[in-house]
Amino acid sequence: MSSPAAGAVRVVRADKGSVLVVPEGGGEAVRAVLDRDGLAPLDDGRAVPTVGDWVLVDEADGSPHVRQVLTRSSALVRDSAGGTSREQVLAANVDIVLVVEHLDPDPDLGRVERLLTLAWRSGARPVVVLTKADLVPDAEAMTREVERAAIAVDVHPVSAATGDGLDPVRALLAPGVALVVVGPSGAGKSTLVNALAGRGVMATGDRRASDGRGRHTTTHRELVPLHGGAVLIDTPGIRGIGVVADADALDTTFADVAELVALCRFADCHHDGEPGCAVVAALESGDLDRRRYESWRKLVREAAYQARRADSHLAAQERARWKKVTQEYQRGMRGAGRPWR
Numbered sequence: 001m002s003s004p005a006a007g008a009v010r011v012v013r014a015d016k017g018s019v020l021v022v023p024e025g026g027g028e029a030v031r032a033v034l035d036r037d038g039l040a041p042l043d044d045g046r047a048v049p050t051v052g053d054w055v056l057v058d059e060a061d062g063s064p065h066v067r068q069v070l071t072r073s074s075a076l077v078r079d080s081a082g083g084t085s086r087e088q089v090l091a092a093n094v095d096i097v098l099v100v101e102h103l104d105p106d107p108d109l110g111r112v113e114r115l116l117t118l119a120w121r122s123g124a125r126p127v128v129v130l131t132k133a134d135l136v137p138d139a140e141a142m143t144r145e146v147e148r149a150a151i152a153v154d155v156h157p158v159s160a161a162t163g164d165g166l167d168p169v170r171a172l173l174a175p176g177v178a179l180v181v182v183g184p185s186g187a188g189k190s191t192l193v194n195a196l197a198g199r200g201v202m203a204t205g206d207r208r209a210s211d212g213r214g215r216h217t218t219t220h221r222e223l224v225p226l227h228g229g230a231v232l233i234d235t236p237g238i239r240g241i242g243v244v245a246d247a248d249a250l251d252t253t254f255a256d257v258a259e260l261v262a263l264c265r266f267a268d269c270h271h272d273g274e275p276g277c278a279v280v281a282a283l284e285s286g287d288l289d290r291r292r293y294e295s296w297r298k299l300v301r302e303a304a305y306q307a308r309r310a311d312s313h314l315a316a317q318e319r320a321r322w323k324k325v326t327q328e329y330q331r332g333m334r335g336a337g338r339p340w341r
């Protein structure tokens, strides 16, 4: 995505208290500081600027300062496991989430569904890439199976070893497009990106094993230009991101199941033996496979749990806020009473 406003610069790296920004189309990176609280204005609140953000910077006091974060077109979030309800935004303004899964060993369809949900929730477009096609006898049949679990999503079998299948993936990397790559360790994410970029952008398993020093690109979040004008947003947090389920995103990932749910006789059907349950009927007829159903159930439970947890955090924050307001009010009353004492 190109800059949403004149003069906006893009965050290529986010650190505590400051960010590294570059102008659209490249140029020298400049470090810009944040307000003292580490935040900057975003829409009607304040936020931690993250990799991929477009920001306005001014130099009113001599050094570059982030004045505004521009409205995000998409945001990849991770639920913070800690004691706050604030979700951590790992990357902003991502156009494409490449969900990378290996064909050998067998692809894990549940994991693909999980990562698709994450992608749909972000607002970016998911694309599935199935790696190591050279290692299996029938990549086409396996691809069709994954396609059934990836409704409305393009699925590309590729081999970085032979170069087969890379062209349609390369075609996604139009100038200005920002992508992130997610998938399990060893799926071939780095190998894929390097094959697409035409150079060693990410250290692969092979290189890690040989130099033993680990991957240099994973120590911080950064936005890396690729061959052809696209940019890769690479952050260690994104590669192994935990799931962030969300009811709407689940309805998109599991559009087939959502359609069935809408047909159940009872609006609050638990698909648990109630009469007129379209989900159970589809399971019995074989229209819905058991694996996909279980995968959906699991993610729905996680989404409900996350929503409840976020609610309880919000409630706690609200109580704390009211306590403060009440204390201030009482202090104010004491102050107001003073002249008469």
Ligand SMILES: Nc1nc2c(ncn2[C@@H]2O[C@H](COP(=O)(O)OP(=O)(O)OP(=O)(O)O)[C@@H](O)[C@H]2O)c(=O)[nH]1
Residues within 6 Å of the ligand: 131, 132, 133, 134, 135, 158, 159, 160, 161, 162, 183, 184, 185, 186, 187, 188, 189, 190, 191, 192, 203, 204, 205, 206, 239
């Ligand atoms: N045969 C074959 N091997 C591949 C292919 N893609 C990746 N590999 C190999 O799979 C191994 C893992 O690849 P990486 O690119 O390091 O995997 P990764 O997903 O980046 O792994 P992490 O960095 O641990 O997240 C390496 O030994 C690659 O050479 C492929 O298309 N075909």
Ligand SMILES: [Zn+2]
Residues within 6 Å of the ligand: 261, 264, 265, 269, 270, 271, 272, 274, 276, 277, 278, 279, 280
């Ligand atoms: Zn039902």
